[in-house]
Amino acid sequence: NAGVTQTPKFRILKIGQSMTLQCTQDMNHNYMYWYRQDPGMGLKLIYYSVGAGITDKGEVPNGYNVSRSTTEDFPLRLELAAPSQTSVYFCASSYSTFSGAGANVLTFGAGSRLTVL
Amino acid sequence: TQLLEQSPQFLSIQEGENLTVYCNSSSVFSSLQWYRQEPGEGPVLLVTVVTGGEVKKLKRLTFQFGDARKDSSLHITAAQPGDTGLYLCAGAKETSGSRLTFGEGTQLTVNP
Numbered sequence: 001n002a003g004v005t006q007t008p009k010f011r012i013l014k015i016g017q018s019m020t021l022q023c024t025q026d027m028n029h030n031y032m033y034w035y036r037q038d039p040g041m042g043l044k045l046i047y048y049s050v051g052a053g054i055t056d057k058g059e060v061p062n063g064y065n066v067s068r069s070t071t072e073d074f075p076l077r078l079e080l081a082a083p084s085q086t087s088v089y090f091c092a093s094s095y096s097t098f099s100g101a102g103a104n105v106l107t108f109g110a111g112s113r114l115t116v117l
Numbered sequence: 118t119q120l121l122e123q124s125p126q127f128l129s130i131q132e133g134e135n136l137t138v139y140c141n142s143s144s145v146f147s148s149l150q151w152y153r154q155e156p157g158e159g160p161v162l163l164v165t166v167v168t169g170g171e172v173k174k175l176k177r178l179t180f181q182f183g184d185a186r187k188d189s190s191l192h193i194t195a196a197q198p199g200d201t202g203l204y205l206c207a208g209a210k211e212t213s214g215s216r217l218t219f220g221e222g223t224q225l226t227v228n229p
Contacts, residue, residue: 108159
């Protein structure tokens with residue numbers, strides 16, 4: 001059982017370049033998320049999806065785009081890379097939003113470290 | 118404005134010592150989770166607390182949810198080098214749907 005798989009693990013981009021971070025999960029989770037993690041800043045939500053064909057903005061969506069054509073895949077696109085997008089990106093998925101012990105439990109991928117120079 | 122404040126931000130202790138990490142907010146959460154993250158990996162869930170005043174134990178780790186469901190603490194007894202990592206609290210609200218709010222994290226280092 002692979003869980004949440006992210007590629008690539010590392011990438012260096014030049015300012016203005018574009019790229020897509022791939023994320024796939026094999027747990028049949030409806031909900032998927034993209035976070036970025038900067039030192040001392042915790043995790044900030046970029047975009048999320050509650051199911052195939054449905055996406056919505058999180059706290060820090062500017063400069064990013066997402067799509068969700070299947071339950072399994074949730075790619076994150078950077079169109080014009082900027083130094084401010086240097087960060088570690090985490091994809092996550094969850095199976096429930098109901099309250100209780102199982103609520104919103106996230107399974108994370110191993111992360112993608114992006115550097116924009 | 119950070120909705121969930123964690124303290125301390127950094128903690129370096131010797132093996133065998135006890136420690137407590139705090140996660141505080143002025144908002145009420147329907148549930149609160151604690152994750153641990155090791156270098157080069159994603160966060161992994163440790164526990165979820167859902168009832169005000171709830172206490173959960175996971176071996177040497179004790180988690181408590183405040184009576185008013187606005188704060189939580191993580192206490193580690195007799196810390197070991199294997200406890201080293203970034204500890205993150207995350208809160209869920211009924212009004213936020215599937216979105217969690219994360220604290221900034223506490224970086225714990227346990228020296229042998």
